[in-house]
Amino acid sequence: MSFTRYTHLAAALLLGSALSTQAQTPSQADAVAKIRDEGLNRSQVMRTLSYLTDVIGPRLTGTPALRRANEWTRDELTRIGCQNARLEAWGPFGRGWTLRGFEASMTTPQVRPLEAFPKAWSPNTEVKDAEVVWVNAQSVAELEKFRGKLRGKVVLSGPIREVKPHFEPEATRLTEKDLLRMADSPGPEDKPVVPGAQTPEAQERQRQRRRSLMLAATRATFYQQEGVAFILDPSRAGDGGNIFVQQASVATTLDTTNMEAMWRSGVKPWDKSAPTIVPQAAVGIETYNRLARMLDQGERVTVSLRLQAEFHDQDLNAYNTLAELPGTDKKDEVVMLGGHLDSWHGGTGATDNAAGVAVCMEAMRILKAAGLQPRRTIRVALWSGEEQGLYGSEAYVKQHLGERLPVPAGAPAGTVGRVVTKPDHAKLSAYYNLDNGAGKIRGIYLQGNEAARAVFRPWLHMFKDLGASTITADNTGGTDHLSFDEVGLPGFQFIQDDLEYFTRTHHSTQDVYDRAPTEDMKQAATIMAAMVYLTAMRDEPIPRKPLPGTKPAAKPVRRS
Ligand SMILES: [Zn+2]
Known part of the structure; x- marks a missing residue:
């Protein structure tokens, strides 16, 4: 709405809303009381979570299991009273992968089952009593020493990781001090914005990450060229039999010393045309360490492994699954909420991110059961392909809302691509995401949208007793609200308690239903329902940041 039209309409709107909203809709406080009553006293959120995790199980993108989850969530959203529940295709993504069988045992010097879990997109194989070699190479030069020595061997790839006693608790909640620090945090406008121009520590972290990615790509290529039979990696985190496991690494035909080229056009294991992958599994850390130490002592070790997998390339x-609660006088405008339906395959994707999905579905149910009529249409979106790169939400945004064009060649450093919008871009008030585990909501990240603070302040204040009133100017990344933020739409992720997300559940075999506390889930669903409802009822949409590409980046920092 333009400024002129706004001033002409202001008086009428003020009078009209005072009459109509009081006559037809409950006051904000009454509505929130109804939401709290339904969400905290008659919750269905754990039942939804159990179906997604226990019954459907892991939901790797491209698999029939994820398709089943898409269809079940669609039907369930219809059952609870949503309209227009549907699947929207995006892609092509690539091939899916389902584990059909796996056995792993040490056979020499003793027989012992190995605590190991196959990496996704590993091909079928069977190796009997194969010799194990420890390739503890931390550089390309060290790797070269194994040339010609690995054919038909099973490789332990990488160093021993020290296991420490658990003096520190694995689960944490944000303390009052943590929350205060977040509330006081400067917004991203006060931090460097030029990509690559972060603090020296961040630069060093990035350099290290690139070095390790380069070494990983070099290793994968080397093992494939050398005819390795099977790769066993140490679980990157966790202990006590917990295994963190994601996708297999793929050999590349690119020059692995040219990081930029690899970064841009790396081959993905789910590509239909991906080169042959060496079968791979992650191994529980105590088991991995023992195997490595035995080899280090000069002991001969053999293992037998059998892996059966099915690739889905039909x-x-x-x-993505989508569904709506239609609005009333502002039904052409939309408020969105979402989480991602896809997961990794080692656990049942409970905290990442069936929790977010169950919370969003429960929020829709709460609003319907409480008999509330939103003015704007409320649309829930359950994404896929998140784990491989936010693909599902990115495709949705591109198809319906807008896209950011690539930076033209030769543009000065710090230039951001121009955003091209579709008509629905103007009609989306906000998108709310939940994907930082199963911990309760403690507040919200403004994502640099300072103008939204005054809107959220009184809303979240209503949830102070549930510990959810912190507002931080800060950004958070790594999940689907970024697809909206990227094109200048207000996309928010809530602040959540970590619980055991990073120590135990995130992409691990322990990401299961039992790690999601009921009280946290109920709290999150109640607050999610209230936030989308209040957004849908507001006279004005949620304020926006300036569209990226329309304004020079604030406080630019020179590249060093
Ligand atoms: Zn994840």
Whole structure:
């Protein structure tokens, strides 16, 4: 709405809303009381979580299991009273992968089952009593020493990781001090914005990450060229039999010393045309360490491994599930909420991110059961392909809302691509995401949208007793609100308690239903319902940041 039209309409709107909203809709406080009553006293959120995790199980993108989850969530959203529940295809993503069988045992010097879990997109194989070699190479030169020595061998790839006693608790909640620090945090406008121009520590972290990615790509290529039979990696975190496991690494035909080229056009294991992958599994750390130490002592070790997997390449598309609660006088405008339906395959994707999905579905149910009529349409979106790169939400935004064009060649450093919008871009008030585990909501990240602070302040204040009133100017990344933020739409992720997300559940075999506390889930669903409802009822949409590309980046920092 333009400024002129706004001033003409202001008086009428003020009078009209005073009459109509009081006559037809409950006051804000009454509505929130109804939401709290339904969400905290008659919750269904754990039942939804159990179906997604226990019954459907892991939901790797491209698999029939994820398709089943898409269809079940669609039908369930219809059952609870949503309209227009549907699947929307995006893609092509690539091929899916389902584990059909796995056995792993040490056979020499003793027989012992190995605590190991196959990496996704590993191909079928069977190796009997194969010799194990420890390739503890931390550089390309060290790797070269193994040339010609690995054919038909099973490789332990990488160093021993020290296991420490658990003096520190694995689960944490944000303390009052943590929350205060977040509330006081400067917004991203006060931090460097030029990509690559972060603090020296951040630069060093980035350099290290690139070095390790380069070494990983070099290793994968080397093992494939050398005819390695099977790769066993140490679980990157966790202990006590917990295994963190994601996708297999793929050999590359690119020059692995050219990081930029690899970064841009790296081959993905789910690509239909991906080169042959050496079968790979992650191994529980105590088991891995023992195998490595035995070899170090000069002991001969053999293992037998059998892996059966099914690749799904009939339909290379993936699907998002969407459904709506239609609005009333502002039904053409939309408020969105979402989480991602896809997961990794080692656990049942409970905290990442069936929790977010169950919370969003429960928020829709709460609003319907409380008999509330939103003015704007409320649309829930359950994404896929998040784990491989926010693909599902990115495709949705591109198809319906807008996209950011690539930076033209030769543009000065710090230039951001121009955003091209579709008509629905103007009609989306906000998108709310939940994908930082199963911990309760403690507040919200403004994502640099300072103008939204005054809107959220009184809303979250209503949830102070549930510990959810912190507002931080800060950004958070790594999940689907970024797809909206990227094109200048207000996309928010809530602040959540970590619980055991990073120590135990995130992408691990322990990401299961039992790690999601009921009280946290109920709290999150109640607050999610209230936030989308209040957004849908507001006269004005949520304020926006300036569209990226329309304004020079604030406080630019020179590249060093
Ligand atoms: Zn994840």
